[in-house]
Amino acid sequence: MRRADEQTSRRNHTASFKAKVALAAIKGEKTLSELAEQFDVHSNQITQWKSQLLEGAAGVFGSPAKAEAETATVDVKTLHAKIGELTLENDFLEGALTKAGLLSAKR
16 A cells, blocks of 8 residues: 555556557467466456457558558648758759859859
8 A cells, every 4th residue: 555645656568568468468378367467467457458458450461552651741831841942942052062163163
């Protein structure tokens, strides 16, 4: 039992730790109580992580077209603007360096 003046701190587990625990629960080789003792987490937490893993598992096998569409949502106008900006900067610096004699006119 904890004393009233003790600070309780929450532990933040990594995603890989949660996945490891949830996979162990799915395997069913040990009981929830055994897993809770082994990984030092509450059995309710293991059950929650197991449910989250099972719910999200279908997303791993999503269609490749959908995955490509999600990564292709880059704003092309923004990229073109950035390319133009960098081209202007390069041209300006090239001119300035050429005038200063630090860059030969032949390139």
